[in-house]
Amino acid sequence: MTFDRSLKIAPSILSADFANFGAEIRAVEAEGADWIHVDVMDGHFVPNLTFGPPMCAAIRPHIKTVMDVHLMIAPVDPYIDAFAAAGADILTAHLEAGPHVHRTLQAIRGAGCKAGLALNPGTGIGDIEHLLDMVDLICVMTVNPGFGGQKFIHSQIEKVRRLRQMIGDRPIHIEIDGGITPETAPLMTQAGADVLVAGSAVFKGGSVSNPAPYGDNIRAIKAACATMA
Template sequence: MERILAPSILSADFKVLGEQMELCEKSGAKYLHFDVMDGMFVKNLSFGVPVLASIQGHTGLVMDVHLMIEEPIRYAEAFANAGADILTVHYEACENLQETVDKIHACGMKAGITIKPDTPVDVLMPYLDQAEMFLIMSVEPGKGGQKFIPESLEKIRTLRALLEERGLHTDIEVDGGIGLDNVKTVLDAGANVIVAGSAVFKGDLSENVSEFVRIFEEDE
């Protein structure tokens, strides 16, 4: 499966966001991870539809939008119009997850389903053939700078095995506490889409992205 780096712009410098997006793309990133927080499902607030709309058409990166909000079905159409390519919603935040996934597809986007660290992988079993991507949170959602939760590796392995048993080659994305020092372990567990924030945007952005890509290619 293709291995993809998804830099999280939660860690970007918004004064030069356009330049940083361009550097990410030129250095080998494929996705741009866009974290949306509502202050209810998680304590923090972040950006939303207007920021996504403002960068629409200014990059070739796939817009990978992660909604940490209550009842995300309410905003599926707005994010589609703003340029989201993949819309990932939390299992824990949806009253009717199937209806939410169907709405995302109806709006022309790929659907992602994510679970918090304390939520067991088993809850995803009814939806294994419903989503184009599953996101394993390896930190508590809602704030950056946390350490990777080691138990996440077993969840990734379990999910990959469940998908393979059904002949599904669905993307598994992992978000939280991933850097150059531990990304290989995450890939080896079965993930293929890696979200990284400070590990990309702190220091030399181009060099950081290139090093992630080198590890991806070396480990294939």
Template sequence: MERLLCPSMMCADFSNLEKDTIALDQAGTDIFHMDIMDGAFVPNFGMGLQDFELVRSVTKKPVDVHLMIQNPGNYVEKFADLGADIIYIHPEADQQVTRTLDVIRSKGKKAGIALNPGTPIDSIKELLPIVDYVMVMTVNPGFAGQKYLEYTNEKVKELVRLGSEHGFKVMVDGAISPEKVKELSKVGVTGFILGTSSVFGKAKPYKEIFDNLRVI
């Protein structure tokens, strides 16, 4: 089964983001994951436009953008034009969520929704036929280094089932350790957003880490 490894660039080395991006690219990154936060929808500020543009400029790999912001519909065209391949929005942050998803797709990009741990599947079922990805937050969004929330596992399993019905891929984001990659791959998760639990701040080279994550 396909297994997408997606380093979360919020955890990268900001003293030399270009060098770190190139190293991750050469190590076998599938998708670069970019968190954009506004300090309102989540209690933190994330990466900025300049960070996105730098990563986009030094890799030909897909780059996604996770808009943890209020009114993401105001910004999806901007990020599409900057070269985002996949754009995730939080449905509860958008007053016209179906329109925003349509705009993403009209720009030739993949549309994704991100579900907070407390957001029930029932609240977004109508959106599932018009998205390409559903990303389940397995921590409360906004900060790196949190503990994995085990109660999200049932949501993940149900979305995998619904994904086979509607044709979207299930991604997980938050405290994704190698053990979680192994466990969640078995239930049908396609993509893994990887931060300090598995990739960054380790003694091993990125390629060795990625090679291991593909086979465990």
């Protein structure tokens, strides 16, 4: 992965047809998705249960872009090697998931993946200052993690603005996860984000047999951001 700050849309397969993941991924990539976002939830750290390493390994051959795996699990460290072996390009762990996040980030990079760090809406950015040289991506949750389709939390805009200043010229992506629509996306790109995770906002109105709406939805988000740039 070559670093660049151009706007990237990362559709969350949590909003895709679970019975047809391979075809959904191929369709949404063909319609302009930049990354594919995989939400891993354990029913413990967050109140939902989704996918594990075998599913990630199964969909990996269908992903031609970037496999962006968001680990909403605790503990994280015992599962890093399995998700890396399943083909993740980026592994993102939550700051709140354990007491030794520096070790976790080391392990992710040691497994050959880009290291991401996610922050819940109630978490400040002070604790990540000494981790900036360990991360390739910071994911700011703009909903409380655990479910798709939640309402965007506007207080996170200022967090992203401050985070962007803290990062400076370091090659670190700022990813936004939760409530992204053509209305909220420009607020985040203006604040400094460059990766937008979108679930229902991308997949609504389309299907494997009718994928054109996926492209229309992706272009609508990007156009809204370009208009406000």
